[in-house]
Amino acid sequence: MQLRKLGTTNIEISPIIMGTWQAGKDMWVGIDDRESIQAIKAAYDAGITTFDTAEVYGNGHSEKIVGNALHDVRDQVVIATKVFSNHLKYNQVINACHKSIKNLNTDYIDLYQIHWPPGSFGAKKVALEETMRALADLKTQGKIRAIGVSNFSRSQLEEAAIYGKIDSLQPPYSMFWRKVETDAMPYCLENNITLLAYSSMAQGFLTGKFGPDHTFDKGDHRFRNKLYQPENYERVQTALERLRPIATANHITLGQLALAWVISRPGTCAIAGARNPEQAVQNAAAGNVRLSDEHLADIDDIGKMVTDPLDDDPVMWEW
Numbered sequence: 001m002q003l004r005k006l007g008t009t010n011i012e013i014s015p016i017i018m019g020t021w022q023a024g025k026d027m028w029v030g031i032d033d034r035e036s037i038q039a040i041k042a043a044y045d046a047g048i049t050t051f052d053t054a055e056v057y058g059n060g061h062s063e064k065i066v067g068n069a070l071h072d073v074r075d076q077v078v079i080a081t082k083v084f085s086n087h088l089k090y091n092q093v094i095n096a097c098h099k100s101i102k103n104l105n106t107d108y109i110d111l112y113q114i115h116w117p118p119g120s121f122g123a124k125k126v127a128l129e130e131t132m133r134a135l136a137d138l139k140t141q142g143k144i145r146a147i148g149v150s151n152f153s154r155s156q157l158e159e160a161a162i163y164g165k166i167d168s169l170q171p172p173y174s175m176f177w178r179k180v181e182t183d184a185m186p187y188c189l190e191n192n193i194t195l196l197a198y199s200s201m202a203q204g205f206l207t208g209k210f211g212p213d214h215t216f217d218k219g220d221h222r223f224r225n226k227l228y229q230p231e232n233y234e235r236v237q238t239a240l241e242r243l244r245p246i247a248t249a250n251h252i253t254l255g256q257l258a259l260a261w262v263i264s265r266p267g268t269c270a271i272a273g274a275r276n277p278e279q280a281v282q283n284a285a286a287g288n289v290r291l292s293d294e295h296l297a298d299i300d301d302i303g304k305m306v307t308d309p310l311d312d313d314p315v316m317w318e319w
């Protein structure tokens with residue numbers, strides 16, 4: 001898998017990044033620690049060098065699993081984690097960063113991201129200037145190598161960039177969720193900010209494994225995904241049927257097609273969540289898929305069947 005530069009840094013990242021929200025266990029069902037560790041190691045063996053986690057994923061549990069799985073190869077990998085919206089005051093950022101470093105069993109974080117904009121999830125609103133000051137100090141001290149933001153709009157990103165160098169934006173982005181294209185994406189491309197697309201397989205919907213009658217286990221948060229709501233879910237199923245022949249023609253799975261499409265977008269890498277080694281290895285293989293212009297144009301049309309009727313709210317869930 002050919003590595004890419006992260007923003008304006010000299011940090012090299014893999015176009016397919018492994019996502020480890022699943023390893024935190026909360027909001028997912030049937031996650032096993034041993035399998036999570038195996039999945040991360042298998043992803044690395046299959047060419048993925050970049051891993052995404054967050055302090056909030058299982059209250060540090062995901063970070064500990066990532067730290068455990070990657071300890072032996074720490075200098076070969078790029079670790080991205082995030083500070084949550086309840087920790088955005090200066091001292092809170094510093095403390096959260098130190099805690100994440102400890103959880104990750106490392107000395108530094110390669111990419112430290114503000115997970116959600118100030119004031120999200122009922123948190124007290126903190127001025128971006130204060131949060132960015134803490135991040136800049138952590139960077140000067142060598143605790144973090146680069147700063148990123150997640151779930152920020154273009155205007156929030158522009159404001160953060162006044163106070164420090166932002167090298168990545170992590171938005172929800174897939175064939176079925178494209179709101180960033182008309183908001184922050186042009187700004188990112190103009191300013192060399194890498195897009196790290198999350199839920200790039202639409203949380204599994206784009207793998208085609210959830211049929212029209214699928215129900216999620218109790219505790220699996222995906223029943224709140226807007227794509228799963230009846231007014232959208234029928235269009236999702238129709239679009240999947242139209243995508244299948246394109247995947248077959250490329251000798252790949254639907255999930256790999258979804259990931260290959262995301263990494264074909266300008267300045268964009270795909271974060272792929274996986275619960276076991278088989279998924280991680282399949283996802284890594286998408287890093288080497290190239291789609292023809294004709295197939296990319298067809299996918300564009302098919303994706304829009306799902307996205308055009310959606311409203312403007314960028315958040316993918318009905319929390």
Ligand SMILES: NC(=O)c1ccc[n+]([C@@H]2O[C@H](COP(=O)([O-])OP(=O)(O)OC[C@H]3O[C@@H](n4cnc5c(N)ncnc54)[C@H](OP(=O)(O)O)[C@@H]3O)[C@@H](O)[C@H]2O)c1
Pocket residue numbers: 018019020021022052053115150151170197198199200201202203204205207209255271272273274275278279280282283
């Ligand atoms: N910044 C943010 O606010 C934010 C929000 C969401 C996610 N993220 C990050 O982005 C990562 C990816 O997003 P996501 O996990 O929401 O969505 P995703 O990567 O689109 O979907 C992951 C799910 O797809 C299924 N899957 C993955 N690989 C598969 C394969 N090869 N074959 C069949 N099914 C497969 C699995 O479902 P099953 O579990 O049903 O097997 C898996 O849990 C997360 O882990 C996290 O690191 C960040």
